[in-house]
Amino acid sequence: MSDSATLPFRKMHGLGNDFVVLDGRIDPRPLALDPARVRAIADRRAGIGCDQLIVIATPSDNTADVRMLIFNADGSEVAACGNATRCVAWLAMTESGRDSVVIETRAGLLDAESRGTSLVAVDMGAARLDWREIPLNEAVDTLHLGLSVGPLSDPVAVSMGNPHAVFFVEDSEAIDLAAVGPDLEHHPIFPERANIEVASILPTTEAGRGRIRMRVWERGAGITPACGTGACATLVAAARRGLSPRRAELILDGGTLEIEWLPDDHVLMTGPVATSFTGLLDPALLS
Numbered sequence: 001m002s003d004s005a006t007l008p009f010r011k012m013h014g015l016g017n018d019f020v021v022l023d024g025r026i027d028p029r030p031l032a033l034d035p036a037r038v039r040a041i042a043d044r045r046a047g048i049g050c051d052q053l054i055v056i057a058t059p060s061d062n063t064a065d066v067r068m069l070i071f072n073a074d075g076s077e078v079a080a081c082g083n084a085t086r087c088v089a090w091l092a093m094t095e096s097g098r099d100s101v102v103i104e105t106r107a108g109l110l111d112a113e114s115r116g117t118s119l120v121a122v123d124m125g126a127a128r129l130d131w132r133e134i135p136l137n138e139a140v141d142t143l144h145l146g147l148s149v150g151p152l153s154d155p156v157a158v159s160m161g162n163p164h165a166v167f168f169v170e171d172s173e174a175i176d177l178a179a180v181g182p183d184l185e186h187h188p189i190f191p192e193r194a195n196i197e198v199a200s201i202l203p204t205t206e207a208g209r210g211r212i213r214m215r216v217w218e219r220g221a222g223i224t225p226a227c228g229t230g231a232c233a234t235l236v237a238a239a240r241r242g243l244s245p246r247r248a249e250l251i252l253d254g255g256t257l258e259i260e261w262l263p264d265d266h267v268l269m270t271g272p273v274a275t276s277f278t279g280l281l282d283p284a285l286l287s
């Protein structure tokens, strides 16, 4: 494919957390994007606009169906993105005609299954709870970080292959995430920065499932309508604190995800996928 050729893209989202998806298997250019190019594509004014840019690549070996590269809107490459993993899994299942696939990410191999039309379940792997795995820059109890900014304090740190700090509050709608997000994302205790969640515990359902209202300030993307790994991290944090059963509905700005922290410590996330539109990327955005 010549450098002047346009490149097909698919605009997808998971509960409004949106992605530009490029296929690096048909054209190598998306496999070598520098951060400035990612920012140009993600720019909602001059580019296409997205929270994350996702590149589908050939898997390293036959243990996976596809490999997935994840870039935040600020150009940073990260290891995990739950909503995008559902979208890529849906594409891979549609392509292969199978109702289960394996996605290779920097956070590991993730098993995904169809749960019906445009509904996908992904085993997001084990929650990492040790300070070294978050990572944090000091040996602290991840269940209670001695950290506070504005009205927020005493978060739980969890990694789903990416770092999260979960703050439990009376009313998550009352928190001005834009005011506190940047300082928390860049707090020195997080050497790789962090995704920031504020969560309120709601009454459990008759079926005994938890219900948690959660909003997110994402590392490298800011406030997004939903965060799959953030929902996983929030459920694990709430269960560790004894605030929720290990299975709950996570109610995000963009909709609801069903999350379960399994006995083997893996976290199962189930939620919708959607394609907004497809198009051709201007080659100027790639070079």
Ligand SMILES: N[C@H](CCC[C@H](N)C(=O)O)C(=O)O
Binding pocket: 017, 072, 078, 079, 080, 081, 082, 083, 084, 162, 163, 195, 218, 219, 220, 221, 224, 226, 227, 228, 229, 230
């Ligand atoms: N929205 C994504 C999370 C992206 C996390 C990314 N912002 C990071 O830096 O880890 C999700 O659905 O899980």
